[in-house]
Amino acid sequence: MVQDKKRVLIVDDTMVDRMILKSILEADFRVLEADSGNRAFEYITTMGEDLDAILLDLSMPHIDGFDVLKFMKEKNINDIPVFVVTAEPTKHNVEKAFQYNVCDFIGKPFDREDIQGRLRSRLGIIPEYNLSREDLVETTKYIAELETLYRTYLVNFGKSDSCYRVRSDLMRIMLNAYSRTSKGEYLNQDNILLISKAAYFCDIGEMLIPDEKPAELVAGSTKSRELEDKHTIYGSNFIRLNHSKACEYFVEICASMCLHHHERYDGKGYPYGIKGKNNSFYNQLCRVLDEFEEKRSRFYGDKAKPIKYIIRRLVDDDMGVGGREVYKLLEECEPMIFDYFL
Numbered sequence: 001m002v003q004d005k006k007r008v009l010i011v012d013d014t015m016v017d018r019m020i021l022k023s024i025l026e027a028d029f030r031v032l033e034a035d036s037g038n039r040a041f042e043y044i045t046t047m048g049e050d051l052d053a054i055l056l057d058l059s060m061p062h063i064d065g066f067d068v069l070k071f072m073k074e075k076n077i078n079d080i081p082v083f084v085v086t087a088e089p090t091k092h093n094v095e096k097a098f099q100y101n102v103c104d105f106i107g108k109p110f111d112r113e114d115i116q117g118r119l120r121s122r123l124g125i126i127p128e129y130n131l132s133r134e135d136l137v138e139t140t141k142y143i144a145e146l147e148t149l150y151r152t153y154l155v156n157f158g159k160s161d162s163c164y165r166v167r168s169d170l171m172r173i174m175l176n177a178y179s180r181t182s183k184g185e186y187l188n189q190d191n192i193l194l195i196s197k198a199a200y201f202c203d204i205g206e207m208l209i210p211d212e213k214p215a216e217l218v219a220g221s222t223k224s225r226e227l228e229d230k231h232t233i234y235g236s237n238f239i240r241l242n243h244s245k246a247c248e249y250f251v252e253i254c255a256s257m258c259l260h261h262h263e264r265y266d267g268k269g270y271p272y273g274i275k276g277k278n279n280s281f282y283n284q285l286c287r288v289l290d291e292f293e294e295k296r297s298r299f300y301g302d303k304a305k306p307i308k309y310i311i312r313r314l315v316d317d318d319m320g321v322g323g324r325e326v327y328k329l330l331e332e333c334e335p336m337i338f339d340y341f342l
Contacts, residue, residue, distance in 0.1 A: 205235025
């Protein structure tokens, strides 16, 4: 799978640490290095829009990591995820860092798989996999078991899976169209099938929300909403319980989609407020299809109606939900989507 590599800036005055981090990240990312806070200022000032993440060491001479965070805050640069790298994650450092735009902490000594997993998940990176027939057989079996479990939960709570089936089907339609473009030419039917299946499970974390809430968690309350919003994290963690190498491709896509399908292109979504290109195209597509199905159900119920009108409403009323590329694809797929509902 060919993807444009995202740019990650490593800011650390210790050459050995920069070398180790670069060796961990260079397979998935274009790595830039700054050996001081001053050099970091230069990169952030000149390449801010092209940086996808920053790995920032706190302990540097003269201008330390906190100075860099303060600089970014003063310049209103709040759309670049910052991972703080520190051997001393003290309570004081953690509390002080979270006053700025920090999304996570990376401890020393470095754990290769942990660092790769955190950045891939945060930035919507899907690693390359060579899917064998055996991989597909085992993954298909896992999906069937997962689907049985999820449908049982939905039935027990008087819910229908129709909206998830629609989302999965529309994802397949749009990915088939996307695969005929230069950006999506790497997609084959196996990729499309598994990514579309992942869309079915995007809200699976809801079944992990505690059934019995304290009395004060009344419906619609702030605390209740916070608990419900955690379904993204619950779902992602649940999917990642499958450690089978054969299922790795599906697990990576599905866990990322569970975690990030409520993010918005303008950075006002949840749980992490990921902005624009820092969320994968598939996650953006899932988010917009969620909006599409919500509008279709609200305006027309389950009957086939003028799909073009719904798509037009989505595009015209968009307040930062998705990117232009997603909406362009949605408009191009309008005839196929209409046929699907018809």
